[in-house]
Amino acid sequence: MSATDVVETAKGFWDIWGTPIYILGVIVGAILLRIVLHFVVRRIVERIVTGVKRRQRVADTQALSASPLHAVRTVQRARTLGSVLNNIFTVVIVVVAVLLIITALNPAITGAFSLITAALGAGLGFGAQNIVRDVLNGLFLVIEDQLGVGDVVDTGQATGVVENVAIRTTQIRDVNGTLWYVRNGEILRVGNMSQGWARVIIDLAVPYDAEIDAVQERMLQTANDLVDEDRWLPAVLERPEVWGLESISSEALVIRLVIKTRTSARDDVARELRVRLKEALDEMGVKLPALNSVVLSGFDGASSVKGARLTHAAPTTIAPPTPVKKPRATRVKPKPEEGAR
Incomplete structure (x- = not known):
């Protein structure tokens, strides 16, 4: 077989299987990139948390409550930033992979896709502005350290412990155990009861x-x-x-x-x-x-959610109730009737 035949055979093979192989490569590359980026973010967060624990000579995050306050804030902020960065990387990788797959299926669709995108952007601009506001407000909440994972906060819509800060929503567990999903764009004020003193x-x-x-x-x-x-x-x-x-x-x-x-x-x-x-x-x-009457005001009861904090602590042992002895019933003898002997 001559070199020309080999080239023609390879060209024919690529014409048939080139697009599926390219799409498969994009999908595999996107998955591997997401895994690598999440691994890097997790390692960075772990190194920050481990460094703080080592400097404070503690083995558990809960023990940091007796250490300087900036150490606790460093741990909480690192974990929150790690969660937000992982969500951002996932969304960006998925969007880029989808665009590459669409371009591979039909290279001529890029021009039409630009027109469609412009039309959708103009038509959905008012509808998507809430999503954009949620994303931007969530980023500023984390960057400005207004709240973090493990903080006890009052956002107006919910009061409790922050369990997760995502791109669009923040999850807050209240004192009753209810998990609230609060949109970041709807958070107009944050009362943080875990900062400072x-x-x-x-x-x-x-x-x-x-x-x-x-x-x-x-x-x-x-x-x-x-x-x-x-x-x-x-x-x-x-x-x-x-x-x-x-x-x-x-x-x-x-x-x-x-x-x-x-x-x-x-x-x-x-x-x-x-x-x-x-x-x-x-x-x-x-x-x-x-x-x-007794009137409770402020955050009484709202910050009593230490049991829901995202820290590793030993379970609390509850002693069984002490049995109460019932008093013995005394029998009263009836008085003899008059005239009885």
Whole structure:
């Protein structure tokens, strides 16, 4: 067989199988490129997280809550950026692969495809602007570090722990376990309860005739005793303060006590302090007044979602309830009737 015959045979083979081979190569190349890019992003995120843990000498992300705050933010931001970058790479690779496959099937379609794209862009411009807004707003949310995976946030539409930040939506798990999908373009404000520090605010109602100075002194002493313990010392950033008499009503006097804490420990410190304040007032003989109603405001209860945080922690062991002994029923002997012997 001459060289000309070989060339003709190869040309005929390529004319028949060239397009399917090209399409298969595009698909395989797109899959491999996506795997490589995701592997690179994952390795970068892991190196950042491992580096932070090594510098803080901890083995678990949950332990970073007692470390400097910027370390926690670095870990959360790295994971969020990794999730967003993986989504962006996937979308770009799929779009480019589809365009290459369409061009291989019909090379003359590129010109018509440009016209179709222009027409669709003009016709769907108003419909697609919400998608574009979602994508751009999601990028700015991550770049500006407004929220991250593991943060406790209030977006107006939902309040809870951020579990995932995608290109178009953000997934938020609330305190009841409901997973909310919030469009990034609809997030007009973000209240992040995991950045910086938090403040425990306890408004304690005491009877109207209580001795204010003695109660305030005992409250401050109880809070200081709590802060000085080794268990609670890492969770507190500043010494407790009594801000004084907050309000006066016909039912009670309200005294405010505040403590500046780490964001992850605010609820734990508040619960422990309430118990100790109640015991301290009982020792003083101060009985808390019976208020007609209790109105919760702000984020009370919203940030109590530590169990949903995306961190590896040991499961909590719940002790079985203590059985309650029922009192024995005493039998009462009937009185003898009059005249009976």
